[in-house]
Amino acid sequence: MAFNALYLGALVLGAAAHPSQYGSGKSGASGRTTINVNAAQKYQPFDGMGFSEAFQRGTQIYGAGGLSAANTSRVLDLLYSNVNGAGMTILRNGIGSSVNHPYDLMPSIEPVSPGSPNNTPTYDWEGTIKPGFGLDGGQLRLTKDAIARGVQKIYADAWSAPAFMKNNSNENYGGYLCGVTGIDCETGDWRQAYANYLVQYLKFYEQEGINIDYVGFLNEPDLNVSYASMLSDGQQAADFLTVLYPTLEASHLKTEIACCDGSGWEQNRERLAGLQAAGAEYTLGLVTAHGYSSPPGAPFATDRKVWETEWADLEGPHTLAWHENGTSGEGLTWANNIQQLFAVSNVSATLYWIGADNTTSNSALILLNNDTVHVSKRLWAFAQYSRFVKPGATRIEVASSNAALNMTAFENADKTVAVQVINNSNYTQAVTVQGLPVGKHSSVVGWLTNNEHDLSKMGVQRVAGGGIGTSIPALSMMSFVASG
Structure with missing residues (x-):
């Protein structure tokens, strides 16, 4: 969505917005909840956490x-640092x-129609310069800084084809x-x-x-809106994918295709089913969806990795x-949203809409006002994952009998x-975490975020049976971050 997009009723996953529905949230008779981690049970791969600075939002940085x-x-440190920031990687x-x-607005590399699809196009990279901020409306500058600070995946997505192609x-x-x-x-x-x-x-x-890892050709193709947009159902997406795929293959670039960035989970499921029915799923390296029109829910029926690529409180x-x-x-609401995305929707990456912007809404993780920086607690909800879980990780099993706790591992x-571990109750929860690597030379550190703490380092204790309390x-x- 663009900055001025209409909010489409994103629903909050889980029950974080209403902790009282968990009842007392108190532990059992022992007063302590056991959390069991099982690294032998593995789920989806983890690709990272990230955001966008499209529509020239990066120039604000x-x-x-x-x-x-x-x-x-x-x-930049708040967004990317693994020491004093969120450690984002996408x-x-x-x-x-x-x-x-x-x-x-985002500049086109082909501002003038060649008159016919068979005529030679005139591409203009220099014409995308934003004075003072560089090529691609300033995105190239941000991309280089992001990579220098640890970003590992770049996803480039088109909101629309040039007007003369539509x-x-x-x-x-x-x-x-x-x-x-x-x-x-007629053209x-x-x-x-x-x-x-x-x-x-991409070239x-x-x-x-810079190698762009994934390229998308649609953004919220179920919406007709007043900013850059292009409609498509699943069959129509397949019609283009069977052209884009061999073209990309012939280019010898390492980029894979992503589709279809539906405005909501179910809107994207519909388009995915359509392109699958058309036999075009083989062209995809990645399935992508947003969380606005319908919140993330059950996993998609695909063997491709899935990313949630845009969602925010607009x-x-x-x-x-x-x-x-x-x-x-x-922040607590978004912590639960993220947890549900990984644990219920089986995504491999979660992206917020905007990282930093001069907005007074909640559409950014960091709110800028002239030379003042306001850091939202949403950033630290993301940091609880992106600081300690890195690309190449795998989600593993974690469980407890306490319904007040939402967990991932x-x-x-x-x-x-x-x-x-998210404590959604109104009470302190005493916990023992079993199954961590807690050998003779291991270390376990706790990192706490709440109204008083922004990813503060906390001590933990070893308890009988090899657990951490x-x-x-x-x-x-x-x-809880444990090294063997």
Whole structure:
């Protein structure tokens, strides 16, 4: 969605917004809950956590709204640092379609129609420069800084094809790509031209020394909206995928295709089923979906990895808080959203909409106001995962009998285990965590986030039977990070 997009009723997963429904949330007769971790039971791979700075939001990080150089560095640290920030590892860029590119629009690399899909296009990389911020409306600069700070995956997604390739001749207000099922245009079939357009964008980044890992050609294709957008059902997506896939293969780029960034979980499920029925699933490296129109729920029926690539609180009351009264933008709410995405929807990555922006809404993790930086507790909800779980990790089994606790666990490639426990009750929960690597030379550290703490390091104790014991305050989240 663009910054001024209409909120579409994202529902909060789980029950974090209403902790009282858990009853007392008190532990059993012993007063202590046992949490069992089982690294032998493995689930989906973990690819990372991230966000976007599309629609020139990245220029705000570099001072377009008054942010100083010192605070630019601070914001980048907050987003990417594994020492004093969230340690994010994925960046989602927007592939532009705008002929003009004032703030809030993304520049096209082909601003002038060649007149026919069979004519030679004129691509213009230099024309995407945002004065003072560089190529691609400033996204290239941010991408380079992100990679330098540890980002491992770049996803580039197009909200729309250029206007002259669509049946409505407009980058906005939906419209369809000329040549897909049911869409016949007087100008011809533009599917191959659009595939060439996307591959050329990838090549421009390659010449800058950057490999884009995934490319998408749709964003919320179920919505007709006033900003860059393009409609598609599953069959129509398949019509284009069978052109884009061989074009990308012939380019020898290492980029894989992502689809379809539906506005909600069920909207994307419908498009995925359609392209599967058309026999085009083989073209995909990644299935992508958002959380707005319908919240993430049951896993998709696919053997491809799944990412939730955009979700945010776009309309709830403005808040930086961890927990006040359970509103949709609070940190505790988002901690539970993330937990459910991994544990219920089986995603391999979770992305918020915007990382940092000069907005007063909840659409960003970090809110900028001139040279003032406001860090929301939502950032620290993400950090509970992204600081301690890294690409290459695998989700593993974790369980307890306490319904007030929402949990996930991951084993990193280096065998470090990170367990996230959210206490949704109004009471402190005494817990024992069993199954962590707690050998003679092992170490276990707790990291606490709540109204008073932003990923604060906490001590834990060894208990009888080889477990780790501690207490998790009410309405809090704690990660246990254990190395063998």
